[in-house]
Amino acid sequence: MTSHVISPGQSSFRHSGRRLVFAWLALLALMSTSLASSYVHLGVGNVVAGVAIAAIKTAIVAWWFMHLRTSSAMVRLTAVAALFMLTLLLSLSGLDYRTRLDRPAVVQAPRQLAPLVDDDERNAAILAPH
Amino acid sequence: LTDLAEPTAPSGPEPETHTEDHGLSHATSTGISNEKLAMWVFLGSECLLFGGLISTYLLYKQKAVVGPKPHDLYNIPFTSVSSFVLLMSSLTMVLAVAAIQRGDHRALRTWLLTTALLGGTFISGQVYEFTVFVHRGMGFTTNAASSAFFTLTGFHGVHVTIGIIMLISLLVLSLRGRIPQERAEIVEIIGLYWHFVDVIWILLYPLIYLVSRSA
Numbered sequence: 001m002t003s004h005v006i007s008p009g010q011s012s013f014r015h016s017g018r019r020l021v022f023a024w025l026a027l028l029a030l031m032s033t034s035l036a037s038s039y040v041h042l043g044v045g046n047v048v049a050g051v052a053i054a055a056i057k058t059a060i061v062a063w064w065f066m067h068l069r070t071s072s073a074m075v076r077l078t079a080v081a082a083l084f085m086l087t088l089l090l091s092l093s094g095l096d097y098r099t100r101l102d103r104p105a106v107v108q109a110p111r112q113l114a115p116l117v118d119d120d121e122r123n124a125a126i127l128a129p130h
Numbered sequence: 131l132t133d134l135a136e137p138t139a140p141s142g143p144e145p146e147t148h149t150e151d152h153g154l155s156h157a158t159s160t161g162i163s164n165e166k167l168a169m170w171v172f173l174g175s176e177c178l179l180f181g182g183l184i185s186t187y188l189l190y191k192q193k194a195v196v197g198p199k200p201h202d203l204y205n206i207p208f209t210s211v212s213s214f215v216l217l218m219s220s221l222t223m224v225l226a227v228a229a230i231q232r233g234d235h236r237a238l239r240t241w242l243l244t245t246a247l248l249g250g251t252f253i254s255g256q257v258y259e260f261t262v263f264v265h266r267g268m269g270f271t272t273n274a275a276s277s278a279f280f281t282l283t284g285f286h287g288v289h290v291t292i293g294i295i296m297l298i299s300l301l302v303l304s305l306r307g308r309i310p311q312e313r314a315e316i317v318e319i320i321g322l323y324w325h326f327v328d329v330i331w332i333l334l335y336p337l338i339y340l341v342s343r344s345a
Contacts, residue, residue, distance in 0.1 A: 017228070024221040031217065031335075035210055038340035050336030057332045065224045066325045067318075072161035075170055082174030086181045093185030 023064040030057050169319045173326045180330050183282045184337060190278040197272035200279040201342030203263050212255040213335045219248035220328045227321045233311040239304050245324065246297040249290050256287045279338070286334060289327045296320050
């Protein structure tokens with residue numbers, strides 16, 4: 001029977017060596033899958049697969065290795081806020097990246113300006129005998 | 131004097147203001163120690179830093195007018211081995227935390243040293259990779275893509291290096307008997323930082339290297 005009373009000096013979370021090893025093996029399997037998928041040309045699917053696998057790996061590390069599984073609501077809220085901001089940054093940047101045209105922008109034709117006349121040239125023109 | 135920082139509690143049962151026992155003496159109303167919460171908030175701010183750097187890289191990775199682009203030079207098998215090494219270090223780090231929590235100081239030192247060595251191996255690999263890139267004509271200022279690449283991966287490497295320094299500091303403290311079982315949380319906090327660095331690499335590995343392989 002598992003006791004829910006934590007004695008002084010004991011950590012708030014308990015480790016299960018077997019669970020941690022399984023989590024690590026899952027990380028290795030996912031990394032191998034990610035590597036293998038990169039050798040299959042899927043177009044945008046490669047990006048989607050890579051990011052999705054990375055997200056699962058991140059969740060495993062955060063949930064078991066960083067102990068979010070047994071952390072308080074305050075810690076989870078902090079982690080979710082950070083993840084949200086990171087997702088927002090990457091999403092907006094990705095949206096810009098995906099929709100940006102590589103063609104050069106239309107350049108506005110320069111207005112025809114009056115030719116610049118040097119003061120010395122203008123004075124010489126005035127003083128010159130007609 | 132030490133009681134000045136403690137909140138005045140009414141006589142009777144202790145108020146349940148702190149649901150986690152972290153081995154420290156101060157009470158908080160957040161459910162965790164201030165130190166651990168500070169580390170989590172710091173890691174949150176680090177997400178923003180790396181989010182900006184990753185975005186910059188994604189925007190500039192095709193903007194190479196002169197010189198080789200980064201994805202022309204990537205060595206995917208080599209980087210995969212480096213990624214494996216960093217993943218391995220996450221496991222040894224969590225084993226170090228588990229060791230101090232059960233009071234096994236010998237195992238703590240073993241796993242801390244192993245984690246630091248694995249981190250050092252990763253950094254050595256990164257230095258080797260950078261050196262190869264420079265020798266093949268892609269320096270920091272060669273083009274916008276190379277600048278973004280070196281800045282992003284360089285920042286991550288600096289974080290790993292700082293983590294190694296903290297791990298070695300923990301090892302020295304442990305050898306001096308300064309990390310009793312009651313202060314296991316200090317190892318856990320450093321472990322949070324180390325796992326975060328690993329998480330960042332988990333994101334960088336597909337976004338930088340694998341996507342370029344399939345492009």
